[in-house]
Amino acid sequence: MHPFAYVAPGTIDEAVAVLNEHGDRARPMAGGTDLIVKARANAWELDAVVDIKNIPELMSLSDNGDGLSIGAGVPCYQVYGNSDIAAGYPGIIDGASIIGGIQIQSRAGLGGNLCNAAPSADGICPLIVHSAVAKITNASGTREVAVEDFCTGPSQTVLNTGDLLVSIEVPKPAANSGAAYTRFTPRNEMDIAVAGVGVMVVLDSSGQNFESARIALSAVGPTPILASAAGDSLAGKPVNDETIAAAAALARDAASPITDMRGTVEQRKQLVEVLTGRMINKAVERARG
Amino acid sequence: MVATYDAKTDYKVIGSTPIRHDGMDKVTGRAIFGADVKAPGLIWGDLLRSPHAHARIKSIDTSTAEAMDGVFAVLTHADFPQADDKSIDAGEGTVNLRRGQTNVMADGKVHYKGHVVAAVAATDRNTAREAARLIKVDYEVLPAISDVDTAMAAGAPAILDGLVGDHLGQKVENTNVARVFRHEFGDVDDAFANSDLVIERTVSMSMVHQGYIEPHNATAIWAQDGNLTVWSSTQGSFGVRSQTAGLLHIPESKIKVNYVEIGGGFGGKTVAYLAPVAALLSRKSGGRPVKLVMDRQSVFEASGPAPGGKIRMKIGVNKDGKITAADTDLILEAGGYPGSAVGAAATCVFACYNLPSSRITGYDVLVNKPKSAAYRAPGSPQASFAIETVIDEICDACGFDKIQFRLDNAAHEGTRRGDGVQFARVGLEECLTAAKESDHWNSPLGDAPAGKSRGRGLATAYWMNGGGKSTCDLMLQDDGTVMMNEGSADIGGTRTSIAMQAAEVLGIPVEDFHPSIPDTDSIGFTGVTGGSRTTYTTGMAAYNAAHKLITELQHRVADLWETEVDNVSFADGTFSANGDSIGIQNLAGKLDPTGGPATATASVNLAEAGNAYGVHICDVEVDLATGKTDVVRYTAIQDVGKAVHPQYAEGQIQGGAAQGIGWALNEEYFINSAGEMANRSFLDYRMPTPLDLPMIDTIMVEVPNPLHPYGVRGVGEVPICPPLSAATQAVKNAVGKPFYELPVKPGRILEAQNGI
Numbered sequence A: 001m002h003p004f005a006y007v008a009p010g011t012i013d014e015a016v017a018v019l020n021e022h023g024d025r026a027r028p029m030a031g032g033t034d035l036i037v038k039a040r041a042n043a044w045e046l047d048a049v050v051d052i053k054n055i056p057e058l059m060s061l062s063d064n065g066d067g068l069s070i071g072a073g074v075p076c077y078q079v080y081g082n083s084d085i086a087a088g089y090p091g092i093i094d095g096a097s098i099i100g101g102i103q104i105q106s107r108a109g110l111g112g113n114l115c116n117a118a119p120s121a122d123g124i125c126p127l128i129v130h131s132a133v134a135k136i137t138n139a140s141g142t143r144e145v146a147v148e149d150f151c152t153g154p155s156q157t158v159l160n161t162g163d164l165l166v167s168i169e170v171p172k173p174a175a176n177s178g179a180a181y182t183r184f185t186p187r188n189e190m191d192i193a194v195a196g197v198g199v200m201v202v203l204d205s206s207g208q209n210f211e212s213a214r215i216a217l218s219a220v221g222p223t224p225i226l227a228s229a230a231g232d233s234l235a236g237k238p239v240n241d242e243t244i245a246a247a248a249a250l251a252r253d254a255a256s257p258i259t260d261m262r263g264t265v266e267q268r269k270q271l272v273e274v275l276t277g278r279m280i281n282k283a284v285e286r287a288r289g
Numbered sequence B: 001m002v003a004t005y006d007a008k009t010d011y012k013v014i015g016s017t018p019i020r021h022d023g024m025d026k027v028t029g030r031a032i033f034g035a036d037v038k039a040p041g042l043i044w045g046d047l048l049r050s051p052h053a054h055a056r057i058k059s060i061d062t063s064t065a066e067a068m069d070g071v072f073a074v075l076t077h078a079d080f081p082q083a084d085d086k087s088i089d090a091g092e093g094t095v096n097l098r099r100g101q102t103n104v105m106a107d108g109k110v111h112y113k114g115h116v117v118a119a120v121a122a123t124d125r126n127t128a129r130e131a132a133r134l135i136k137v138d139y140e141v142l143p144a145i146s147d148v149d150t151a152m153a154a155g156a157p158a159i160l161d162g163l164v165g166d167h168l169g170q171k172v173e174n175t176n177v178a179r180v181f182r183h184e185f186g187d188v189d190d191a192f193a194n195s196d197l198v199i200e201r202t203v204s205m206s207m208v209h210q211g212y213i214e215p216h217n218a219t220a221i222w223a224q225d226g227n228l229t230v231w232s233s234t235q236g237s238f239g240v241r242s243q244t245a246g247l248l249h250i251p252e253s254k255i256k257v258n259y260v261e262i263g264g265g266f267g268g269k270t271v272a273y274l275a276p277v278a279a280l281l282s283r284k285s286g287g288r289p290v291k292l293v294m295d296r297q298s299v300f301e302a303s304g305p306a307p308g309g310k311i312r313m314k315i316g317v318n319k320d321g322k323i324t325a326a327d328t329d330l331i332l333e334a335g336g337y338p339g340s341a342v343g344a345a346a347t348c349v350f351a352c353y354n355l356p357s358s359r360i361t362g363y364d365v366l367v368n369k370p371k372s373a374a375y376r377a378p379g380s381p382q383a384s385f386a387i388e389t390v391i392d393e394i395c396d397a398c399g400f401d402k403i404q405f406r407l408d409n410a411a412h413e414g415t416r417r418g419d420g421v422q423f424a425r426v427g428l429e430e431c432l433t434a435a436k437e438s439d440h441w442n443s444p445l446g447d448a449p450a451g452k453s454r455g456r457g458l459a460t461a462y463w464m465n466g467g468g469k470s471t472c473d474l475m476l477q478d479d480g481t482v483m484m485n486e487g488s489a490d491i492g493g494t495r496t497s498i499a500m501q502a503a504e505v506l507g508i509p510v511e512d513f514h515p516s517i518p519d520t521d522s523i524g525f526t527g528v529t530g531g532s533r534t535t536y537t538t539g540m541a542a543y544n545a546a547h548k549l550i551t552e553l554q555h556r557v558a559d560l561w562e563t564e565v566d567n568v569s570f571a572d573g574t575f576s577a578n579g580d581s582i583g584i585q586n587l588a589g590k591l592d593p594t595g596g597p598a599t600a601t602a603s604v605n606l607a608e609a610g611n612a613y614g615v616h617i618c619d620v621e622v623d624l625a626t627g628k629t630d631v632v633r634y635t636a637i638q639d640v641g642k643a644v645h646p647q648y649a650e651g652q653i654q655g656g657a658a659q660g661i662g663w664a665l666n667e668e669y670f671i672n673s674a675g676e677m678a679n680r681s682f683l684d685y686r687m688p689t690p691l692d693l694p695m696i697d698t699i700m701v702e703v704p705n706p707l708h709p710y711g712v713r714g715v716g717e718v719p720i721c722p723p724l725s726a727a728t729q730a731v732k733n734a735v736g737k738p739f740y741e742l743p744v745k746p747g748r749i750l751e752a753q754n755g756i
């Protein structure tokens, strides 16, 4: 491992200044559960690691009634350990509570999960189906990027040198909505998704028809994928086996997986279809309350 | 001559479950493992490993690394002395010294990815690592041979320069098949021709790793006087001593190997990968202590996994349910150097059955993967998978009851194993009967939830167990406690199970024993903890030492009481003569006038061990839409001879079953097109976690081993063998499709179902 300086600034401005000084040889560190692994494997040569956990804005977790704001450094256990958030955003909890194990979740957060931009990330699809937005800051100001537009390739994002993710903003879910996420792994814990599916549905007041839906897929493309056609196909349709199966088939079409040690193209496509059906049903169940 | 015993049935200590002597240190983190070793002036080593699976080394330029600040020494194969071209015993398998040397550091050619090419010693670990990266190696990359078919194909490039294969006695050059051998008896072809049904299948499996938690490590000090001191995580300190001596061409008497606790080995810690390198680095660094610790990637890529390969299996049967003949080709991957477990596979493959005729042909095949090593019953799991797969199909095809068929054909006392050895008393029939009567076998599978399906599988397997050499010393203290030294690395609680055997003889509570495992200068030779030999063999040394101590004490009592030694009797921990009696622990404080401390030492060399059998029953539930398999119920039945410490015996059975289930369902070396193991981390090398296993129920059958005074049989290895087939047949039963390739992972289950 290349020797690096460790800095732990207390403000966003200081952090951005260090990042700008070192360019691509500096990286922010949240929980470090991806960063340290990659640095040890010599994936990067870093001159500076900027620990963000002393910056108050990046460590705050709040629900102001209009939605949820998750600071970039907030670890998963705080998200699922908050009973209001757990009740209001169960789809996000589905993801946050399966990242690694308890030790990992005590450090790792959704901000790091998003910035790491793994195609298999378990935290990102739930954020996409919730229409969450990433709040990014740098020396010249702050901007917002929809989570589905954030990742641009494996380990690649819209972040430029000097950019810092401040928080993830999750709008308050509509009435009669429900969300769910699951992944397929051969083992029951400590495994990496062969395929994952997140779903958010909004039902009409009768609970019998879809008003709208969003479906997102992990580990079946270079980035997490928003399967728009699959989600849109449900809008205005009744909740029944045919409409759900049709959406699941469209989700399968949206997947563009590869064959590797974790699974094959055909296996992953089938998993997307199966898991999409299962997650739509689960989201409907949650929407009906 | 082999002594035989009639086992007792009434014991005071044997069969109880005292807490282990090393337990507190292990759970509080005080126990010293290899990576904990510190020495004044310690420096760190690091290894440069080949990025290619198969390549010629054109040149190595170490000058930049040597010039780096903080670097003490840089090593290549040129620094090694010439080793003898001979093989030495490494416990479970042999090591050819010259090849062993090029396995720890490549000489002109790399045979697998991760093969060590050079080493560095520097002030600290990071400096050593950075320096190793500065060594420039020029390779001529060669095509990687990743499977036995490619390796055996006509015209395949030979991996090992100069290898002369022995193919049924013929010398063959330019080959990747190091050895072909055969065991045959009866007229196999005639028997097939006269059978009512013959089934022939070919199964295959990938290389798998033991997955011990603790990576390999070694610390060495090669002092100016020529004495070498080593600490290394190993299943046998004497094996590290002999391999290090052989590879460095120095006398064993110059080497002292200190015992350190071991974080798992399962056969994989019988090979000294690091100690010889740490030693040479120390010498080149002016005698400084040098430490080497592997990372997980290196453990996967460059230590010794269990071979994958291919097995053809043909079995004939008559309508009356009797097997007529069996014929198999066992083709196992040796890895980058000769020496797979195919010999042991041949020993085990037909050992569950009493066969009228059989033919076994074994092939030891080089591939560009790490040199395979022992893994729990080496060779037997693969062999069991092959035969039990075909036996299961025969039972299905003929409507035979799966236990009755096995009972009707079971090996028993007098049966000849496929390699000719004749069995003494063995317990397979008792295990099968226990399986037949078990709650598990007699319970329905239960209903699966919608979309899922359940299935049950059963399989048997065999392991011959090991004997060999062991030593134990006993020293009775004034306070009536016993200091015990024995030479076996303690992996599964053997300090305690060995002490228990001496305690039973002496009538002293095992809690009053202080067992230690000294360095190689301080105890007689003791073989590796492997081959399921330790409780049996080192236990026998303890038993013999305890009897010697009793004899010694009888003389002391005779002295004290001024009587003839023949008048002094010993029973239940008490010496008696002429109406007087004294307890052994009381006597301990009164020995000074009789000549001081009483000690006894015993060494044994046991030619035979007594065989182990296991029968496992596995229930699975398969999600038909995803191919996910959950093991929902599991029972392991095993003849343990006599369970010295039933909890430890049960722990061995459960651990073995867990590893076998992983092998069956998910574990594999996933080799990519460049010949690299793609899944070289615990994240992607999918061993089962606690959430992936049900409670593994055990039924311990006790058919005493006539070769041991307490009837002990080795228990540690056979339990890894049956799960490969038991779990696979359970999945077959659940989804209605056979599987001939391991692992039976979700993708394969979907493929079998959908043809995708």
Ligand SMILES: Cc1cc2nc3c(=O)[nH]c(=O)nc-3n(C[C@H](O)[C@H](O)[C@H](O)COP(=O)(O)OP(=O)(O)OC[C@H]3O[C@@H](n4cnc5c(N)ncnc54)[C@H](O)[C@@H]3O)c2cc1C
Binding pocket: A027, A028, A029, A030, A031, A032, A033, A034, A035, A036, A037, A052, A058, A072, A073, A098, A099, A100, A101, A104, A107, A108, A109, A110, A111, A112, A113, A114, A115, A116, A120, A121, A122, A123, A159, A163, A164, A165, A166, A190, A191, A192
């Ligand atoms: C044993 C183990 C198991 C795991 N299991 C899973 C799993 O099941 N599912 C899963 O999805 N992941 C898993 N991971 C990966 C990892 O834990 C997650 O991706 C985690 O969410 C990363 O969060 P972190 O806070 O640790 O990020 P860090 O490692 O701190 O950072 C990750 C990346 O984000 C960048 N970054 C961090 N903060 C910022 C910021 N504020 N602005 C800009 N860039 C930033 C870093 O520079 C780095 O590139 C596992 C990891 C381990 C070690």
